[in-house]
Amino acid sequence: MDALHRGLTQTKLKNSPRLWAGFAIPGTVWLIALFVIPFYAVACIAFGSIDPIFRDAVPQWNPLSWDFLQARQIISSLANGPLRGVAIRTLVYVFSAMTLCFLIGFPIAYFLARHAGRYKLLLLVLIIVPFWVNYLMRMLAWVNLLSVDGLFTRLMRIFGMNYNWLDGSPITVTLGLVYGYIPFLILPLYATLERLDWRLVDAARDLGANSRQAFRLVTLPMSKAGLVAAGVLIALPMFGDYYTNDLLSRSPSTEMIGNQIDFFLNASSQPQNGALLVLALSLFLLLFMSFYLRSTRQQSRQITR
Amino acid sequence: MGRRDFLRNLAITSGAITFGGSLLAACGGSTETESGGLSIGTPQNPIKLPLTTDAIADGLPNESGTLEILNWADYQNPESIAIFEEKFGCKVVTSIYDTEEAAIAKLRNGTFKPDLILGMTDTGLAKLIAADLLQPLNKSYIPNFGNVISGLQNPYYDLGSQYTVPYFIYGNGIGYRTDRIDKNAFEGNGYDILWDSQFNGKVGVLDSYRDTLAMAMFRAGNFDGNTVDAAIIQKAGDDLIAMREATNPKVDILAYTEIPSGNRDINFTWSGDLFTALQYLPEGVAPDVLGFWYPEKTVTKNDFMCIAKSAKAPVLAHQLINFLSDTDNALLNREYVGYQPALESITVDLLISSGTIPESLTDALVTPEKYKAGLAQVSLEPAVDALWLEQWTRFTAG
Numbered sequence: 043m044d045a046l047h048r049g050l051t052q053t054k055l056k057n058s059p060r061l062w063a064g065f066a067i068p069g070t071v072w073l074i075a076l077f078v079i080p081f082y083a084v085a086c087i088a089f090g091s092i093d094p095i096f097r098d099a100v101p102q103w104n105p106l107s108w109d110f111l112q113a114r115q116i117i118s119s120l121a122n123g124p125l126r127g128v129a130i131r132t133l134v135y136v137f138s139a140m141t142l143c144f145l146i147g148f149p150i151a152y153f154l155a156r157h158a159g160r161y162k163l164l165l166l167v168l169i170i171v172p173f174w175v176n177y178l179m180r181m182l183a184w185v186n187l188l189s190v191d192g193l194f195t196r197l198m199r200i201f202g203m204n205y206n207w208l209d210g211s212p213i214t215v216t217l218g219l220v221y222g223y224i225p226f227l228i229l230p231l232y233a234t235l236e237r238l239d240w241r242l243v244d245a246a247r248d249l250g251a252n253s254r255q256a257f258r259l260v261t262l263p264m265s266k267a268g269l270v271a272a273g274v275l276i277a278l279p280m281f282g283d284y285y286t287n288d289l290l291s292r293s294p295s296t297e298m299i300g301n302q303i304d305f306f307l308n309a310s311s312q313p314q315n316g317a318l319l320v321l322a323l324s325l326f327l328l329l330f331m332s333f334y335l336r337s338t339r340q341q342s343r344q345i346t347r
Numbered sequence: 348m349g350r351r352d353f354l355r356n357l358a359i360t361s362g363a364i365t366f367g368g369s370l371l372a373a374c375g376g377s378t379e380t381e382s383g384g385l386s387i388g389t390p391q392n393p394i395k396l397p398l399t400t401d402a403i404a405d406g407l408p409n410e411s412g413t414l415e416i417l418n419w420a421d422y423q424n425p426e427s428i429a430i431f432e433e434k435f436g437c438k439v440v441t442s443i444y445d446t447e448e449a450a451i452a453k454l455r456n457g458t459f460k461p462d463l464i465l466g467m468t469d470t471g472l473a474k475l476i477a478a479d480l481l482q483p484l485n486k487s488y489i490p491n492f493g494n495v496i497s498g499l500q501n502p503y504y505d506l507g508s509q510y511t512v513p514y515f516i517y518g519n520g521i522g523y524r525t526d527r528i529d530k531n532a533f534e535g536n537g538y539d540i541l542w543d544s545q546f547n548g549k550v551g552v553l554d555s556y557r558d559t560l561a562m563a564m565f566r567a568g569n570f571d572g573n574t575v576d577a578a579i580i581q582k583a584g585d586d587l588i589a590m591r592e593a594t595n596p597k598v599d600i601l602a603y604t605e606i607p608s609g610n611r612d613i614n615f616t617w618s619g620d621l622f623t624a625l626q627y628l629p630e631g632v633a634p635d636v637l638g639f640w641y642p643e644k645t646v647t648k649n650d651f652m653c654i655a656k657s658a659k660a661p662v663l664a665h666q667l668i669n670f671l672s673d674t675d676n677a678l679l680n681r682e683y684v685g686y687q688p689a690l691e692s693i694t695v696d697l698l699i700s701s702g703t704i705p706e707s708l709t710d711a712l713v714t715p716e717k718y719k720a721g722l723a724q725v726s727l728e729p730a731v732d733a734l735w736l737e738q739w740t741r742f743t744a745g
Contacts, residue, residue: 127745189608190609209595292551302740
């Protein structure tokens, strides 16, 4: 069936190559206009120069004249200078937040897919509804709740917990990231789990696997693609996030790469550094994407086998 | 100190108010400092800014439609703006900036296209002029200009007030909660409290590299807030890092909401923020929980209003400057903003007698003595600016 389908498609393609190529035009134009050109502009700023009077970026559009001196300084700062701590902190925060997202999100998605029964739709809506409110508004609401005289802090005090959530603590920033991005993990994970062939789990149980073994050897491998997709989906924006930190901390001790990019681009006289950090972050995120692509390719190969 | 003394003091200091500091030792006898293409006026060497265009003609009718303002957040009373809109039959829209540097960059690249810019200071003026972003004012539209504090009618950064009209005056110091910190805690070197680890997590400093690095310099006894000395700049960076280790301070411009909400005990900030903070006190919290330590030697300055060269409604922009320079309108504007209008008629005595200022905040008012003793802050030449920013990055990168 699969071979037949492939054969038909190829015949059609041969018959009308222009038509099929035409379908790629909108996507290609979109990519060039909103990704390739802006990305090239970022590189031109990163390897360009600085206006001596206004200290803002003068892009160098000719790659042959690119100046890599500032790039070397940023790399050495990331390796041994002030930016090293920021880079490590960003990694730690994002991986901690991702781990928490998985620990909280997977059971929820699993429950929704397998055990929610007729409440499935209601529960899904209940998870999604808060996220109809703008991200900034939700974070500002948390700032109110967590402030020293805030409702949540006062409630915690009743139970003997006197914790200042907004004193620039890494815990608050990490929890903020979890809160902000967890629905983007739950939804794709739920979509994957819901489509799993649960008869395979039943078969594993029939063949003597206990529930843990069935989960480890059948459910988890089958949901790998969903886990990787959901992980990539939340990791990418988390790495560049700066507003969660801005709203919940504003302390230099929780500064992430996104905050430094924001500072260099908006409030400093070294905008080149901001552009260089964007490039460095993009290169790093490419690793993530390549892992994701490799993993989905493997998955599709296994399915087609 | 009576109103007359206030005026006399300011008149004496007219034009080139005696600021402390050694900032201009290197400026020689010229009338201005030319550095890196920037024309920088200083108290010792006031500057007449160059004119590249004529001011608008006299007697033009007010434009109809929209007046666009660029301003700091919460730096104009919506009620005052509503009155202006009704009086002049126009609509006022406001864009917000949170650092001068970002605002100037966005003005240059066209992101912001305002008619009127509020709250800029002389540290940004040199760049605004170099980028040819301002138009000269036609004072025939601003009869209330005569209300401006006489010492600021001919300021060192803009002799003849060709481009600017003063808006508010303020000084740099430390806002604090009187219910958590005793006034006596500031005896000796008052800045040390920002380095006191018992306030870990309850401290804030201004997200302004010039103000906060200068504060660290003042603490160390270096009272030149425009220093070009790399060692002093480096030491300020080191000291801020030590502060970060000791008290984990927040770096923003939100003292006016965070002190009243109780999230912070201490915040290095602009004096006017504490009056703005009165608006943000939670219900049932008395105004006298807000206090301010005004250092003997600190930056005391004013900001100003100016009109963009590309203004589409320049007449309305002149009208709003005139409107905000009227005593009654300025008092109404102050009720919301909190800062002290730069008008002669609005004296410290008048503000205290208005009953809107709690006794705990009288120290935050800018008296003529404080103004006279104030240290100046002027634009830095680009190479020196880069040194300051390098230290700021070390501090903020954590």
